[in-house]
Each structure stands twice: as structure tokens, then as C-alpha cells.
Amino acid sequence: MSVCDVCNVKLKKDSKRFSSAEVKKAVKAGFRQPSSGISSVIDDIAVREFGPEAKNFMEAQWIKQVMNDNSDWLLCPRCAEELEKKAKGRTKTIIRDVMGVVLSLIALALFILLIRWLSQFVSND
Numbered sequence: 001m002s003v004c005d006v007c008n009v010k011l012k013k014d015s016k017r018f019s020s021a022e023v024k025k026a027v028k029a030g031f032r033q034p035s036s037g038i039s040s041v042i043d044d045i046a047v048r049e050f051g052p053e054a055k056n057f058m059e060a061q062w063i064k065q066v067m068n069d070n071s072d073w074l075l076c077p078r079c080a081e082e083l084e085k086k087a088k089g090r091t092k093t094i095i096r097d098v099m100g101v102v103l104s105l106i107a108l109a110l111f112i113l114l115i116r117w118l119s120q121f122v123s124n125d
């Protein structure tokens with residue numbers, strides 16, 4: 001029986017497959033291993049033995065591992081939901097950023113047109 005590639009729980013039929021690109025995108029958006037399963041036990045031991053930096057180090061190692069992995073990921077429903085939430089959240093943020101830039105440019109263009117229009121009256125005087 002296979003296990004979830006993120007949290008190591010046993011997978012049933014409701015597991016979900018993701019491409020490595022999708023997982024990398026979600027990790028860049030802040031997706032991390034949940035604090036349960038085998039990884040949390042290792043985390044606890046690491047933090048107890050080496051202090052809180054050990055957890056940051058292990059998280060960095062995990063991210064590095066994800067970024068170097070090009071195989072598909074099989075995730076449990078909980079991790080799949082979390083991953084999709086992160087991926088979606090990032091897309092929304094990008095759309096909001098792009099909209100912000102576009103609106104600023106429109107406002108700037110209108111402002112320039114207004115200045116030009118106003119300067120016409122000034123030069124006619």
C-alpha cells in the first residue's frame with residue numbers, strides 16, 4: 001500500500017495525483033508538510049536535540065528535495081486540499097497584483113491626458 005508523499009499517511013482510493021510542477025508552485029506559495037505523521041516526530045526530536053534552527057534547516061532541506069524532484073506526487077485528501085488552497089491563493093494574489101498595476105496605469109494615463117487638456121487652455125491665454 002502506498003502512502004501520502006507529504007505526510008506519510010496510508011492512502012485509500014481518494015488519493016490525488018499532482019505533477020511535480022504543481023507541487024513546486026504550491027511550495028513556492030507557502031505549502032509545507034503538515035505537523036503530523038512521521039515528519040513531526042523527526043521534527044520534534046531535531047528541535048529537542050539541536051534547537052529551533054534544526055526545524056528551519058529540515059524545512060529548507062525538504063523544499064530543496066521538492067524542487068529537485070521531477071516525479072508525480074500522490075497525496076492524501078487533506079494534503080491535496082491544502083496544496084490546492086495554496087496554489088489557488090497565489091494565483092488570486094497575482095491577479096490582484098496585475099489588476100492593481102493595470103488600474104494604476106489607467107489612472108496615470110488619464111492624469112496625463114487631463115494635464116495635456118488643461119495645458120491647452122493655459123497656452124491659449
Ligand SMILES: [Zn+2]
Nearest residue numbers: 004007076079
Ligand atoms: Zn498527506
